[in-house]
Amino acid sequence: MTENSTKKLLSKRDMLLNKADALALEADQLSYQGKYEEAVERYDQALAIYPSNPDLWAFKAITLSGGLGRNEEAYECWEKAKKLDHVLADAIAVTGPEVAVVQEKDLTDFKGSTAERIRNLVKQQNMDKKKR
Numbered sequence: 448m449t450e451n452s453t454k455k456l457l458s459k460r461d462m463l464l465n466k467a468d469a470l471a472l473e474a475d476q477l478s479y480q481g482k483y484e485e486a487v488e489r490y491d492q493a494l495a496i497y498p499s500n501p502d503l504w505a506f507k508a509i510t511l512s513g514g515l516g517r518n519e520e521a522y523e524c525w526e527k528a529k530k531l532d533h534v535l536a537d538a539i540a541v542t543g544p545e546v547a548v549v550q551e552k553d554l555t556d557f558k559g560s561t562a563e564r565i566r567n568l569v570k571q572q573n574m575d576k577k578k579r
Contacts, residue, residue: 467496471503474510483514501532 474489490507497503508524511517529536 463496467493467500467503470496471506475506478506478510478514481514483510486510486514499531501528501535504528504531505535 470489470493474486474493477483477486477489487507487510490503490510494500494503494507504524505528508521508528511524512521
């Protein structure tokens with residue numbers, strides 16, 4: 448393979464990863480707006496490009512469970528995310544296919560946006576429980 452063709456392949460790969468990131472961002476925004484079905488569609492599109500991204504699987508699971516109550520599908524996504532990233536697996540706990548729950552375990556050692564967002568979701572969950 449020539450240097451030029453290697454650059455073209457890397458460029459195409461980068462372009463696809465950027466597209467997956469853009470789709471994930473759009474999914475996040477749709478989810479925030481309560482448009483959960485559309486968000487799941489965007490996560491699916493991003494996963495078609497980058498199926499080995501555990502963050503995409505995790506946020507799809509959160510959307511499926513928290514937004515749509517589709518816990519069995521969410522459980523499958525959590526399992527895929529956990530298989531792809533052992534740190535993420537340690538940051539989340541899934542109690543079973545009926546209930547996919549994010550639990551706050553000692554997340555202080557976890558770095559990156561996924562751990563931070565999961566930590567924020569757990570805090571929000573706890574605040575919501577206190578309000579009830």
